[in-house]
Amino acid sequence: xxxxxxxxxxxxxxxxxxxxxxxxxxxxxxxxxxxxxxxxxxxxxxxxxxxxxxxxxxxxxxxxxxxxxxxxxxxxxxxxxxxxxxxxxxxxxxxxxxxxxxxxxxxxxxxxxxxxxxxxxxxxxxxxxxx
Numbered sequence: 329x330x331x332x333x334x335x336x337x338x339x340x341x342x343x344x345x346x347x348x349x350x351x352x353x354x355x356x357x358x359x360x361x362x363x364x365x366x367x368x369x370x371x372x373x374x375x376x377x378x379x380x381x382x383x384x385x386x387x388x389x390x391x392x393x394x395x396x397x398x399x400x401x402x403x404x405x406x407x408x409x410x411x412x413x414x415x416x417x418x419x420x421x422x423x424x425x426x427x428x429x430x431x432x433x434x435x436x437x438x439x440x441x442x443x444x445x446x447x448x449x450x451x452x453x454x455x456x457x458x459x
Contacts, residue, residue: 353442357385357410360446377404384411387449408457410445421445423456 361378365371375390387408393401409422409430420438422430432438433456436448449457 353385353412354380356442356446357387361387383414384409408449410442419445421448 357378357380361376364376366374366376373392376387377390378385378387385408386406388404388406390402390404392399393403405424407424409424411420411422412418413420418438418440419442421433421436423433425431433448433454435454436445439445439448452458
């Protein structure tokens, strides 16, 4: 099975179409994730996707389940959460700890610009996002 399926890239799209800001942000996250996807030849072993739920985007790795008998069995491992705080009009950036709990990314925990947070993920000097 090829993981390049767009339905897997975006796990959910629960977006209120009245809200144009969310649509712009959704497009920005989608473009970011598409730019991070590996070459087609290895997407059945590693891919990236995202989902949007409850004012938060999560970016995740998609990998085959290790030691599974079913070759079409995949797991989604979230490693980035970007949450919008509507009352303060800011975005907060979280990373997934080894314990499975989300923690604010201390070097740059929040911004009014989603684009700045995506740049911060790429520059990650602590190795919290891509290792």
